[in-house]
Amino acid sequence: MKSRRSWWLIYGACTALVLAALAWITVMVVRLERGELQARAEAEHQEALRLALWRMDSWLAPFLAREAARPYFDYEPFYPQPQAYTKLLSRIEPGEVLTPSPLLSFESKYFRLHFQVDPEGRFSSPQVPLGNLRDLAEESYLAGAQIVSNAAQLESIGGLFTTEELMACVAGAQPPEAQPVITAAPDPGAGRFAKIEAGLAQQLRTQKEWSRRKGTYDQNIQQAGQARPAADIPAQADRRSASVGLLVPFWSGSSGGELIFARRVQTADGPYYQGFLCDWPKLKAELLGQITDLFAEAQLVPVRRPPASDEAVGTMLATIPVLLEVPDPVPAAAAWLSPARSTIALTWLAVVAALGAGAVTLRASIAFGEKRSRFASAVTHELRSPLTTFRMYSEMLADGMVRDEEQRQVYYATLKQESGRLAMLVENVLAYAQLEEGRRASGARKFTIEDLLARLTPPLERRAREAGMSLRVQCDAPGGRPVVTDVDQVGQILFNLVDNACKYADNGSDPSVELRVSVADGRLRIGVLDHGPGIPARQVRAIFVPFERGANGGDKPGIGLGLALARGLARDLGGDLELRPRPEGGACFELTLPLGR
Numbered sequence: 001m002k003s004r005r006s007w008w009l010i011y012g013a014c015t016a017l018v019l020a021a022l023a024w025i026t027v028m029v030v031r032l033e034r035g036e037l038q039a040r041a042e043a044e045h046q047e048a049l050r051l052a053l054w055r056m057d058s059w060l061a062p063f064l065a066r067e068a069a070r071p072y073f074d075y076e077p078f079y080p081q082p083q084a085y086t087k088l089l090s091r092i093e094p095g096e097v098l099t100p101s102p103l104l105s106f107e108s109k110y111f112r113l114h115f116q117v118d119p120e121g122r123f124s125s126p127q128v129p130l131g132n133l134r135d136l137a138e139e140s141y142l143a144g145a146q147i148v149s150n151a152a153q154l155e156s157i158g159g160l161f162t163t164e165e166l167m168a169c170v171a172g173a174q175p176p177e178a179q180p181v182i183t184a185a186p187d188p189g190a191g192r193f194a195k196i197e198a199g200l201a202q203q204l205r206t207q208k209e210w211s212r213r214k215g216t217y218d219q220n221i222q223q224a225g226q227a228r229p230a231a232d233i234p235a236q237a238d239r240r241s242a243s244v245g246l247l248v249p250f251w252s253g254s255s256g257g258e259l260i261f262a263r264r265v266q267t268a269d270g271p272y273y274q275g276f277l278c279d280w281p282k283l284k285a286e287l288l289g290q291i292t293d294l295f296a297e298a299q300l301v302p303v304r305r306p307p308a309s310d311e312a313v314g315t316m317l318a319t320i321p322v323l324l325e326v327p328d329p330v331p332a333a334a335a336w337l338s339p340a341r342s343t344i345a346l347t348w349l350a351v352v353a354a355l356g357a358g359a360v361t362l363r364a365s366i367a368f369g370e371k372r373s374r375f376a377s378a379v380t381h382e383l384r385s386p387l388t389t390f391r392m393y394s395e396m397l398a399d400g401m402v403r404d405e406e407q408r409q410v411y412y413a414t415l416k417q418e419s420g421r422l423a424m425l426v427e428n429v430l431a432y433a434q435l436e437e438g439r440r441a442s443g444a445r446k447f448t449i450e451d452l453l454a455r456l457t458p459p460l461e462r463r464a465r466e467a468g469m470s471l472r473v474q475c476d477a478p479g480g481r482p483v484v485t486d487v488d489q490v491g492q493i494l495f496n497l498v499d500n501a502c503k504y505a506d507n508g509s510d511p512s513v514e515l516r517v518s519v520a521d522g523r524l525r526i527g528v529l530d531h532g533p534g535i536p537a538r539q540v541r542a543i544f545v546p547f548e549r550g551a552n553g554g555d556k557p558g559i560g561l562g563l564a565l566a567r568g569l570a571r572d573l574g575g576d577l578e579l580r581p582r583p584e585g586g587a588c589f590e591l592t593l594p595l596g597r
Contacts, residue, residue, distance in 0.1 A: 109282055115276065117274075119272065245264040449517065493570055505533070516529065528591075566589075
């Protein structure tokens with residue numbers, strides 16, 4: 001028992017280690033699969049983010065390039081032409097001919113009003129002419145109501161920012177070559193897992209894309225400003241000729257506010273600041289409409305201060321200071337039949353099957369070892385007594401120590417009885433071995449039930465008489481019914497049953513063994529009944545285990561093989577042997593055999 005427990009403890013420990021290792025591998029594989037899905041979702045998210053930013057910047061850039069290319073004198077409602085001629089090709093003096101600015105009647109869905117701040121800090125607009133110029137504008141270009149509306153907007157612009165704030169915002173403009181380019185790579189030691197490194201790489205790529213978009217946009221704006229036409233320069237160009245700076249977007253106020261573009265124009269009279277007020281709600285709606293198929297729930301958030309992190313820079317537009325906010329990427333759910341999960345499932349099935357097979361093999365090995373131990377113990381114990389008797393009686397008879405003839409006959413009878421006991425023991429062991437190995441030769445022949453009983457009852461009666469008991473035979477089977485069976489095997493089965501009844505029921509209330517023969521359900525049924533103490537219910541299964549003896553065995557001779565052999569022979573004949581309940585007491589074993597035709 002101790003050895004059996006030790007083997008199971010070792011097997012349990014090994015099983016726990018294998019299952020723990022497999023569970024750890026399963027967890028790691030699932031984590032890696034989730035990490036891969038997360039990295040894939042992040043890569044797709046960053047790619048869509050870059051595409052969305054590129055779309056919005058590409059859509060807005062032409063509008064801003066047109067404004068950047070606008071000559072500085074367009075910010076006057078009317079400006080004089082340097083050269084003009086009559087129909088007769090007579091030259092008109094410079095300054096005598098006024099040309100309306102393109103901005104005088106300018107209309108845009110996204111740009112509400114253009115404005116200019118002179119060196120003295122006075123606000124003006126080419127869309128709000130004053131004095132006689134207003135009269136001229138109302139006659140041919142603008143309605144009076146429109147001028148009034150533009151004047152109201154111009155006044156509101158003056159309240160959005162101070163001249164100092166405007167100068168500070170525009171002064172921060174840098175030429176394209178000075179724009180910062182993000183080139184820092186993530187620390188290799190910062191990412192322990194592939195998904196983290198992949199995420200950092202995607203973010204870095206997004207930041208570099210912003211740097212490229214910003215550089216390209218600034219370069220285009222600068223080229224657009226340098227390509228201004230020179231033919232329409234007004235007569236007072238010498239007064240205001242100077243370099244024109246880049247358009248700089250900024251937000252007015254610390255919260256809310258308006259989106260404004262402005263540039264600095266340096267002239268001989270001093271710096272002028274020119275720009276326009278955007279209609280941010282309409283502009284934002286149009287920008288978001290460009291990426292509806294990529295991000296349906298995106299938002300554009302104004303940026304009034306430089307972002308604190310490079311990651312935030314990567315999500316900014318290059319044309320205006322806004323951040324693109326989109327929902328976080330949601331990785332796709334792993335398929336139940338994904339390659340990783342299928343492999344893990346098959347591995348679990350294989351390991352569980354292997355562990356089950358190992359448990360069955362270990363159990364069979366332990367059972368075989370215990371069976372062999374019980375066999376050796378039972379056979380040794382069973383052989384010791386007759387061998388001792390053989391040796392002692394044979395020595396006494398050989399040495400002439402038994403002189404009384406009657407006593408010698410008793411010794412001879414004892415030796416004969418012990419030899420029969422040994423022969424039966426050997427026969428049972430050999431029969432069981434042949435049955436286990438499938439080498440049992442079948443000698444089935446056809447008999448009638450009467451002939452079969454006539455051949456079986458004599459040895460059974462002798463065994464009963466030797467035990468001081470009687471055998472009563474009760475046959476309720478119809479006469480002449482054929483039976484095809486091996487009479488020797490049936491005889492060995494019945495002899496073992498009667499022998500057990502003689503050994504364990506010899507002190508019963510009725511010293512007899514009953515043999516009841518009947519036919520039911522197309523099978524021959526032979527019952528062996530005794531009047532002994534019976535078999536406890538808890539031992540019903542154990543008595544058919546080879547080399548296992550019941551609680552009533554005591555010092556009775558036997559190795560616990562009779563019932564196991566009897567059941568094995570019965571099943572080999574196509575029948576069975578079972579213990580039937582008997583309310584009146586005693587044991588009842590029933591042998592069933594197939595009938596012949």
